[in-house]
Amino acid sequence: KQEVTQIPAALSVPEGENLVLNCSFTDSAIYNLQWFRQDPGKGLTSLLLIQSSQREQTSGRLNASLDKSSGRSTLYIAASQPGDSATYLCASKSGSNSGYALNFGKGTSLLVTP
Amino acid sequence: DTGVSQDPRHKITKRGQNVTFRCDPISEHNRLYWYRQTLGQGPEFLTYFQNEAQLEKSRLLSDRFSAERPKGSFSTLEIQRTEQGDSAMYLCASSLTHNEQFFGPGTRLTVL
Numbered sequence: 437k438q439e440v441t442q443i444p445a446a447l448s449v450p451e452g453e454n455l456v457l458n459c460s461f462t463d464s465a466i467y468n469l470q471w472f473r474q475d476p477g478k479g480l481t482s483l484l485l486i487q488s489s490q491r492e493q494t495s496g497r498l499n500a501s502l503d504k505s506s507g508r509s510t511l512y513i514a515a516s517q518p519g520d521s522a523t524y525l526c527a528s529k530s531g532s533n534s535g536y537a538l539n540f541g542k543g544t545s546l547l548v549t550p
Numbered sequence: 551d552t553g554v555s556q557d558p559r560h561k562i563t564k565r566g567q568n569v570t571f572r573c574d575p576i577s578e579h580n581r582l583y584w585y586r587q588t589l590g591q592g593p594e595f596l597t598y599f600q601n602e603a604q605l606e607k608s609r610l611l612s613d614r615f616s617a618e619r620p621k622g623s624f625s626t627l628e629i630q631r632t633e634q635g636d637s638a639m640y641l642c643a644s645s646l647t648h649n650e651q652f653f654g655p656g657t658r659l660t661v662l
Contacts, residue, residue, distance in 0.1 A: 468649060470651065480641065482651070482653070527592070529648070536583070536606050537608070538593070
């Protein structure tokens with residue numbers, strides 16, 4: 437079974453800093469990897485989707501990279517803002533024909549202080 | 551496009567009662583997923599529908615749980631004889647292909 441780990445579990449940074457969130461997965465045979473944002477008590481908002489054939493995806497101040505061989509993905513947030521405070525989750529989708537589910541990590545709780 | 555919607559947003563029930571949740575996916579999305587999330591954890595997969603067919607069920611989906619998608623549009627998740635351990639956020643997601651999944655706001659269940 438795919439195991440997804442996110443480090444650190446929590447992070448506090450001052451506004452304006454660039455930061456990196458890490459995600460590792462045990463089975464490199466993934467179909468894609470998706471990064472989400474979750475605000476307290478809310479659902480998940482999709483941030484970026486990286487296909488297994490891609491190395492990175494960018495959206496505004498966010499950049500996500502994927503290294504299948506090492507089983508790692510990173511989410512880079514540039515010039516952080518207090519509004520970025522949330523929990524960030526990564527999830528991998530199995531590459532097998534029978535895999536439909538996303539396998540989630542526990543998330544990184546980010547606090548950006550003014 | 552109104553996104554994935556879920557109803558109710560919150561449900562408080564007593565142990566032993568039955569509850570039913572509804573999910574309306576993004577229109578034209580033929581794939582629908584249910585997940586469960588407990589405090590401090592990532593979502594865990596429960597079940598998957600492609601159109602009206604339920605193609606995958608997790609071991610988490612005990613015989614007290616049943617999900618349906620009768621016409622390939624909205625879906626319902628029913629929990630019978632609720633237990634305190636069922637307290638969680640129940641999330642629904644939909645997708646058009648095997649790619650990006652879009653999540654709803656979730657239904658928060660509290661079992662007293």
